[in-house]
Amino acid sequence: MKRLLILGAGTAGTMIANRMVHALDMHDWQITIVDQDEIHYYQPGFLFIPFGTYARADVMRPKREYLPREVKVIISSIEQIDAEQKKVTLAKDNLVLPYDYLIIATGTRVVPDETPGLTEQEWRKSIFDFYTPDGAVALHNFLRTWEGGRLVLNVAEMPIKCPVAPLEFLFLADAYFQDRGIRDKVELTYATPLSAAFTKPIAAAQLGALLEEKNIKLVTDFNIAR
Ligand SMILES: Cc1cc2nc3c(=O)[nH]c(=O)nc-3n(C[C@H](O)[C@H](O)[C@H](O)COP(=O)(O)OP(=O)(O)OC[C@H]3O[C@@H](n4cnc5c(N)ncnc54)[C@H](O)[C@@H]3O)c2cc1C
Structure with missing residues (x-):
């Protein structure tokens, strides 16, 4: 019996598990x-939480619902990979999982404390993220009663997950403040380390024009220090 071990059951890990159940002869393979x-x-869906279109519960589902029956699911933090010995140690009961093939699909995580000043006293009071469920919900609670002012969306560093998400956020914000009748009280600014609104030239021109049309200021080559 050969052993395929997948680390991470996010989007990538879940897709791989589903595909491998069909691609492999499950009499010969054990997938964990x-x-x-x-x-x-x-x-x-995190994009829609700040504006109240989605609640947190709308973007949550049990992982097991999307994993095939044939796959063994273990809920635990992953502690260590020993590539030479072909084994992985888990936090749960120090369980050791030997493997023949390993797929690492642990994604990325948001690390706001790498930017000096970000996670100090104003974190989630006047400084927010929407790349985490907690951040998106905190931002929703803030925006609900906000009466206007200056909203700056800053991309701290490239690459980011879903490069278009910051622009989507700003267009949604424009619509949201219009609906609330306070668009004229809100100044929207997009501060990006890129030299244009987007990475690719044609999209950059189109999206840049759309920002201008919606009166969203674009600040390029902006590299946050603190
Ligand atoms: C606001 C926003 C908008 C987006 N919009 C789009 C879009 O429109 N289209 C699009 O294609 N993509 C979009 N994305 C990107 C997309 O969500 C990601 O690219 C995708 O989720 C990445 O999948 P992944 O499996 O690599 O990582 P994830 O889905 O993040 O999964 C990683 C998994 O690994 C687990 N894990 C990590 N470390 C450990 C550990 N030590 N022990 C145990 N488990 C661990 C985590 O719990 C998690 O379940 C968006 C992302 C954001 C944040």
């Missing part, structure tokens, strides 16, 4: 997937 979290978060 490990994740620290029972819940799958639909990350593109």
